[in-house]
Amino acid sequence: MNEKKSQRLNVLLFLLPIFMFFGLSWFAEKGEAVSLREQRTLSAWPAFTLQSVASGEFAAGIESYFADRFSFRERFIAEGNRLKSLRGLPEDDEVTIVATQGNNMHQVQSDDPVEAAPASGPVAESGDGGTSSPTEAEAEPAEEPASALQGNYLVVGNRAMIVYYYTPLAAKQYADTLNAFAAKVGDRYGLSTMIVPSSIEFLENEKYRRLSPPQSVALDYAAEHLSDAVRFVPVRDALERRMQEYVYFRTDHHWTALGAYYAYEAFAETVGLEPMPIEDYVREDLGEFLGTTYAATLSESVGAEPDDLTVYRPNVEYTYKKIVNGKRLDAELIDKEAKGYAAFLGGDSPLSVIETKQKTGKRLLVFKDSFANAFLPFLTPHYEEIHIIDLRHYSGDVYAYMEKESVTDIAFVNSVDVTSHPGYTRILAEKLDLEVEEPNYR
Numbered sequence: 031m032n033e034k035k036s037q038r039l040n041v042l043l044f045l046l047p048i049f050m051f052f053g054l055s056w057f058a059e060k061g062e063a064v065s066l067r068e069q070r071t072l073s074a075w076p077a078f079t080l081q082s083v084a085s086g087e088f089a090a091g092i093e094s095y096f097a098d099r100f101s102f103r104e105r106f107i108a109e110g111n112r113l114k115s116l117r118g119l120p121e122d123d124e125v126t127i128v129a130t131q132g133n134n135m136h137q138v139q140s141d142d143p144v145e146a147a148p149a150s151g152p153v154a155e156s157g158d159g160g161t162s163s164p165t166e167a168e169a170e171p172a173e174e175p176a177s178a179l180q181g182n183y184l185v186v187g188n189r190a191m192i193v194y195y196y197t198p199l200a201a202k203q204y205a206d207t208l209n210a211f212a213a214k215v216g217d218r219y220g221l222s223t224m225i226v227p228s229s230i231e232f233l234e235n236e237k238y239r240r241l242s243p244p245q246s247v248a249l250d251y252a253a254e255h256l257s258d259a260v261r262f263v264p265v266r267d268a269l270e271r272r273m274q275e276y277v278y279f280r281t282d283h284h285w286t287a288l289g290a291y292y293a294y295e296a297f298a299e300t301v302g303l304e305p306m307p308i309e310d311y312v313r314e315d316l317g318e319f320l321g322t323t324y325a326a327t328l329s330e331s332v333g334a335e336p337d338d339l340t341v342y343r344p345n346v347e348y349t350y351k352k353i354v355n356g357k358r359l360d361a362e363l364i365d366k367e368a369k370g371y372a373a374f375l376g377g378d379s380p381l382s383v384i385e386t387k388q389k390t391g392k393r394l395l396v397f398k399d400s401f402a403n404a405f406l407p408f409l410t411p412h413y414e415e416i417h418i419i420d421l422r423h424y425s426g427d428v429y430a431y432m433e434k435e436s437v438t439d440i441a442f443v444n445s446v447d448v449t450s451h452p453g454y455t456r457i458l459a460e461k462l463d464l465e466v467e468e469p470n471y472r
Contacts, residue, residue, distance in 0.1 A: 125238060128183045128190075128327040183327045184230065186238055188335040189280040190323035191230040194242035194446065199469040201248050201449035205255035208442060210464040212259035215440075219395075219432075222301055223256070223442040224263040224293065225249055225449065226285065226401040229278035232270065248449035261300050268296040279337045282321020284371050287342050287404050294408035301439070303412050311342035311408070319370035341373060344410040346386055353381040363407055374403035380423035384416040395437040397421055399454065402443035413439075421461040422454075428462055 076082065076091025083089075184191050204225075212221050227249065233239040246266055253262040269277055269285075269292060277289030285293070291308050298305035318336035341364045351358040363384065365376035375382065378400055393415045396402055399422070409416055417435055419428065432440075448454050452471070459466045 125187075126185045126329070127193075128185060128329065183323055184233075184238060184241060185327055185329045185332060186233065186235065188331050189229075190327045190329055190332045191233065192228055192283055192323065194228050194230055194245060195450050196243045196245070196248045197450055197452075197471075198248075198251060199471060200452045200455065201252040202255050203452050203466065203469055204444075204448040204455045204458075205252045207455050207458050207462075207464060207466050208260050209255075209257045210459075210466050211462055212257055214462075214464065215432075217259070219437065220261075220301060220439040221259055221441075222261040222263060222297070222439075223444075224265050224297060224405075225252060225444055225446055226293065227266045227269065227446050228283065229285075231266070231446075232273040232278070234273075245446050245449070248446065252449055263293070263297050263300045265293045265296050268292045276338075279321055279323075279371070280335065281319075281324035281332050281337050282371055283323050284321070284401060285404060286337075287340055287374070290401075290404035291342065291408055293405055297405075297409075297441075298412070301441075306408070306411050308342065310345055310411075312345055313340060313342055314364070315340050316366060316373060321370050337370075339370065339373060342407065344386075344407055346388060346411050348384055348386040348410050350375075350384050351382065352376070352379050353383065354379075358383070371400070371403070375406065375418070378403070378420050378423065379418075380420055381426070382418045384410055384413075384418070386410050386414060388412070388414055390414055392439060393417070393435060393437050394439045394441060395419065395432060395435070396441050396443055397458070398441075398443040399445055401445050405443060421457050424461065 076088050076094075078088060081087075082091070182193050184193050208221070208223055215221075227245045230239060230242050231245040249266055256262055269289060272289070272292050275288060276286055277292065278285050288308075291311075295305045297303075316339040319339050320333055320336050324332045343364055348363070350361050350363040352361045353359075361376050361382065363375060365373050368376055384406070388411060390413060392413045394409065394413045395417045396406065397419055398406075399420065402418070406416060406418065415435070417431075417437065419431075421428075442458075444454060452469075458464070
């Protein structure tokens with residue numbers, strides 16, 4: 031009898047903490063709908079329908095709901111991240127490598143406006159920590175590159191960066207796609223492209239910078255394969271000259287507004303514009319924030335020193351509108367209510383337009399990812415209109431739109447990820463209806 035009581039007591043002691051934890055999770059305050067630590071929207075309670083129950087979606091939704099909202103979740107996340115970081119590089123160097131998920135840059139997404147969409151993606155390391163020669167004969171990448179560093183972030187002190195990798199075939203495919211577009215539209219437009227390097231390219235510590243191949247090699251290779259019809263903006267060179275300044279965020283994968291300004295100077299010189307002094311823009315400090323690379327790594331050292339968000343407003347008369355369901359809705363070019371980098375243009379959206387009173391006769395169309403968001407406000411003094419399309423979200427007829435809006439110039443502004451994998455390039459080819467030979471990724 032005592033043995034049975036002992037067994038029951040053991041079962042009770044085993045189950046009691048489980049039920050207590052479940053009860054705390056059920057009755058505790060659920061908190062905010064958005065995790066500021068992870069920079070994402072938490073799962074909501076699923077809608078009950080017979081179809082969702084039958085398909086299993088309802089049960090899966092409940093599981094996701096509790097996975098996002100159980101008691102002490104934030105503390106568990108922090109401790110889990112701390113344990114993961116122990117497998118990184120020596121602690122006395124204050125350097126760790128944090129594994130995380132890939133990106134959504136290569137995915138065709140909905141037409142709905144979104145918050146700032148990160149444009150950086152999975153990563154891989156070359157065998158010797160450097161890079162191979164950018165020749166097609168040596169380029170034998172896998173379509174989905176496999177590497178010990180794929181999907182990882184490098185944390186150096188108070189700074190977190192995506193580890194870049196280089197795929198020559200992807201760089202050439204991007205150039206070929208732009209060449210195909212140039213051939214299709216003829217000489218009706220002034221065409222240019224800006225490939226924005228990532229922050230790890232300018233890491234001062236050479237030992238850890240070698241975890242990524244030199245992005246200069248990738249950018250030069252892409253530029254060499256562009257036709258004369260597409261002007262290449264040497265933005266990397268402009269940023270390298272200013273690498274001691276605050277041109278990239280430490281907790282986010284994007285550049286700062288100051289870095290975007292130096293890119294604007296390079297763009298203006300390339301396309302024949304006279305850049306405005308930065309003093310001609312209205313500077314405003316919007317406070318501190320923690321960005322995407324912090325959200326991906328949850329590093330305590332990175333989180334302890336948030337970034338400062340400084341913006342530069344155009345000192346010309348303009349309006350900014352987002353096009354939603356065919357309607358032009360007033361929006362903020364610099365949205366002070368948005369969090370972090372999403373302040374620029376109010377985040378990514380399928381289609382938006384900046385209209386100015388500048389009588390330049392120029393109307394610019396920009397095909398972009400999120401790196402363009404901090405860059406485009408600097409262009410307002412030079413164009414009557416700036417039309418902004420994010421092809422990851424846009425599903426309209428691009429050529430009809432170009433004709434309707436009397437576009438005179440077209441710029442492609444994309445992150446260096448286009449030299450890593452062909453995901454975004456495939457979106458360009460699909461949405462712009464281009465016939466481009468697909469390389470043999472194997």
